[in-house]
Amino acid sequence: MKIRILGSAAGGGFPQWNCNCHNCANARAxxxxxxxxxxxxxxxxxxxxxxxxxxxxxxxxxxxxxTPELGSQAAGGLRNSPIKAVVVTGGDVDFVAGLLHLRELxxxxxxxxDRVLATLAENSIYNVLDPKxxxxxxxxxxxxxxxxxxxxxxxxxxxxxxVPGKVALYLEDAAGGPxxxxxxxxxxxxxxxxxxxxxYFYYVPSCAKVDDxxxxxxxxxxxxxxxxxxxxxxxxxxxxxxxxxGQRMGHIAxxxxxxxxxxxxxxxxxxxxxxxxxxxxxxLNDNSEERxxxxxAGWEVGVDGTEIGL
Numbered sequence: 001m002k003i004r005i006l007g008s009a010a011g012g013g014f015p016q017w018n019c020n021c022h023n024c025a026n027a028r029a030x031x032x033x034x035x036x037x038x039x040x041x042x043x044x045x046x047x048x049x050x051x052x053x054x055x056x057x058x059x060x061x062x063x064x065x066x067t068p069e070l071g072s073q074a075a076g077g078l079r080n081s082p083i084k085a086v087v088v089t090g091g092d093v094d095f096v097a098g099l100l101h102l103r104e105l106x107x108x109x110x111x112x113x114d115r116v117l118a119t120l121a122e123n124s125i126y127n128v129l130d131p132k133x134x135x136x137x138x139x140x141x142x143x144x145x146x147x148x149x150x151x152x153x154x155x156x157x158x159x160x161x162x163v164p165g166k167v168a169l170y171l172e173d174a175a176g177g178p179x180x181x182x183x184x185x186x187x188x189x190x191x192x193x194x195x196x197x198x199x200y201f202y203y204v205p206s207c208a209k210v211d212d213x214x215x216x217x218x219x220x221x222x223x224x225x226x227x228x229x230x231x232x233x234x235x236x237x238x239x240x241x242x243x244x245x246g247q248r249m250g251h252i253a254x255x256x257x258x259x260x261x262x263x264x265x266x267x268x269x270x271x272x273x274x275x276x277x278x279x280x281x282x283x284l285n286d287n288s289e290e291r292x293x294x295x296x297a298g299w300e301v302g303v304d305g306t307e308i309g310l
Contacts, residue, residue, distance in 0.1 A: 006063040007038035008302035033286035046155030056098030084149025107150035159191040199310040210263035228274025
């Protein structure tokens, strides 16, 4: 099984187009240690030819152009694509906007929860994905399904599960009700398995808390891609960028007693990679104390273009 990190930043990318924070200014200036990143997505293949995208970021066209395996193949027909399916973890703009790059009557399948499929159906702009070419398949939580492309099975299975989080910002309940209108299925994680080899990994790019159920599920796994939005819960407030904590945004912090590093300390996960990293996060600096701290805890900060084999 091949895994490719297409993008590793949170919404807005790094540097963010309108941001002049310390990190973005350094990335824009080309300062050593500040690698630019596109918005989070990964691609997975069991055979190196047919690919499944996990989330379709707004930067998807750029990511495809930077990844020859995902572009139109010279040996193919006049119109062809190795992208056979897109699996969506939630309704955030970061995760669904890139679907619009995949118009042009190219056949592929979209997999999402009923809540996300309803959101797509209610937004007429997504009708550019002609249903004759692009089938929409509902993901059943706590179930396992065979991932398919237009020509059949892709050699991968998908196990989906609800994770602590919240509904996308643009879908929040304006009245501020419980969880701002969050329901089961608004934020999900995946276990992706290659049955032929038994290899598997977890993909959880958005998560507010590592609860007992999630901890038990991922314990002892070989690899996880996990929410690395903020280093500290109050990071955005202290930076003067936004009057919201990470918890208010539905994201766990990397550090702190309730953070990801503490939660995973005794879970025995062999390889742990942070994705969905916000431009404010000091761990984006390769040479920072924060980076050294998370690396000492056995974590990596995802980098666009990284390829992993299982």
